Amino acid sequence: MPAATEKTMRQYVATKKGGPFQVVNGPYPIPGPDEICIRNRAVALNALDLKSLHHGMMVQSYPEVFGIDTAGVVEVVGANVTEFKAGDAVMSSAGLGGRKGAFQDVTTVPAHFASRKPATWSFAQACSAPICYLTASAAITKGLNTPLPHLQPRKPLSLAREDSSSEYLQERHLRSKSLGGLALALANPPPPPPLNSILVVGGSSGVGASAIQLLRHALPGATIISTNSPSHNKRLAALGASVCVDRNQPMAKVLAAVKAASPAQRGVDAILDAVGAAGEDTQLFGTLNAEGPKLYTNVFTGKEIAAPEGVEATKVFAHMMFVTPDPEGASAMVRLADLVDEGKYKLPLEIEVVGTGLDEIGAGLEKLKKGVSGAKLVVAL
Ligand SMILES: NC(=O)c1ccc[n+]([C@@H]2O[C@H](COP(=O)([O-])OP(=O)(O)OC[C@H]3O[C@@H](n4cnc5c(N)ncnc54)[C@H](OP(=O)(O)O)[C@@H]3O)[C@@H](O)[C@H]2O)c1
Incomplete structure (x- = not known):
């Protein structure tokens, strides 16, 4: 230095x-x-x-x-x-x-x-804005493997590619490392189908309210369910939440309300846990659709969270957006101001x-x- x-x-x-x-x-x-x-x-x-x-x-x-x-x-x-x-x-x-x-x-x-x-x-x-936005972006792009349309796409990387060049191997290693060893199908073609339904746990937090609006732009037709205190319902609906569930109810009621709001009442494809809530109550995993992709991404809060078998779990950090010299990450902060100017990102x-x-x-x-x-x-x- x-x-x-x-x-x-x-x-x-x-x-x-x-x-x-x-x-x-x-x-x-x-x-x-x-x-x-x-x-x-x-x-x-x-x-x-x-x-x-x-x-x-x-x-x-x-x-x-x-x-x-x-x-x-x-x-x-x-x-x-x-x-x-x-x-x-x-x-x-x-x-x-x-x-x-x-x-x-x-x-x-x-x-x-x-x-x-x-x-x-x-x-x-x-x-x-920066940390909330970056953390939510990392949870969506790295944790839920969902591209954000305002960012430059990630370089294609295919495990099917029979390529052992040092550049390829180093990038694959970095991506895997950036996910704490819990790599999702980041490197697997073909890309997964877009998620239909996401539960944002702690939607009223800075990270959660950022995630709701970014998800709404990335997946315009998806059902986005938030758990939060009811005083925030109006704000979160304006940011793109389809349904807000009162997080202060007994967990059984929270689970029932999330299921009822999910497509065909089967549960959600993915959970974006903005507040590490599954570390306090693992019943939250019960909101996942048993027939769905069962993704769980945890914004790291200091608690280690063990997901049940069959759930693809990742933990994410804000600065994972910058871990690889990938165009997606390099464009993340640069594009934030444009997103605000275009009315697509509001103060969370x-x-x-x-x-x-x-x-x-x-x-x-x-x-x-x-x-x-x-x-x-x-x-x-
Ligand atoms: N790993 C990283 O890179 C990274 C980056 C940023 C933040 N974080 C972590 O992410 C967490 C959130 O940060 P933040 O700044 O977004 O927080 P924040 O804006 O201060 O959010 C606080 C809100 O979270 C909600 N909440 C708390 N526990 C909840 C639960 N069990 N279920 C649902 N909602 C709950 C409450 O909402 P209501 O008022 O609606 O009840 C509370 O008002 C913190 O632990 C922070 O350290 C990690």
Whole structure:
């Protein structure tokens, strides 16, 4: 990684597991050739920030800068970057690839982690989108093996191909690895028939509400069922949910309602579990149609979930979209702003700005810890 200049900037660091946080001066970054440096104007607070703080999830060492979602203004670009220039307003995922997260004045990311900020979104709105969108995209494309029409198609890869070139083998290995070893039929021709019915568990969460709208565009005729609290029904119907089932009922009633809403009342082809709910109650697998493809994809929340035999299970992470140098992943963030402009992607959650300045992040995380429904907490910078 390139050296830093002597110029400094402020960073909001967790000094150790469990905190406290502290504002310190850190080195102003120099971007690598394919990176951009973003002057953060707003950062979103996510469950992962709490898991990093309290459980050390994804933390290599302390002190550490958390934060996985940002929106701001490009300040410096690397030598190879053509998509952005200084002064561009962008939104981006952050905090991976050895770089520190979003909770600092200036964050460095690979250019393909970022998208231009739609003109209709404020910085506070824009920072709430990247991780939800990327995670939902990974669940749909990698977990449910369903292409998203706005992304460039994945390179065809056929197991039937008698090809042992190192490029082919390396790509197959990467795809399999990116699925935690639980590869679906990603490499198997012919492509599976489109899914007819999907249950989105936790449809009102940021990931779930992103998944509902992306699924609606990918599978216009499909039955999309969401489990959520009823206060979110109207919002989720507007995003494309066919039916919303009250998740606060006893599980037997949830199962019956999902089955009743599914085609021919036989159950759903696939479950997209946005909140790791099957880790708490495996009865959820009972919503799958016994005669269907029986797909289950779990947005990884930290819990390992064992699926029953016969169910094709995968776990997904937001950054699986970037694991291979595949056109599908490379186009994911770039295309997000276009999707917004075309009216095909709406903010999945309401925005609540909980403060202004790095110092406010800790209090915002405390608020997130107490539980938030249908809203993304944001700190303006
Ligand atoms: N692996 C990754 O790359 C990745 C990336 C992003 C997020 N995540 C994880 O995904 C999870 C969701 O994140 P998020 O930011 O989308 O969450 P969020 O927006 O904070 O969602 C919270 C909502 O989830 C719903 N919910 C909770 N438990 C539920 C259950 N058992 N059944 C149905 N709905 C339930 C509740 O909805 P109601 O208010 O309707 O009851 C709650 O309001 C978190 O655990 C997060 O850490 C993982």
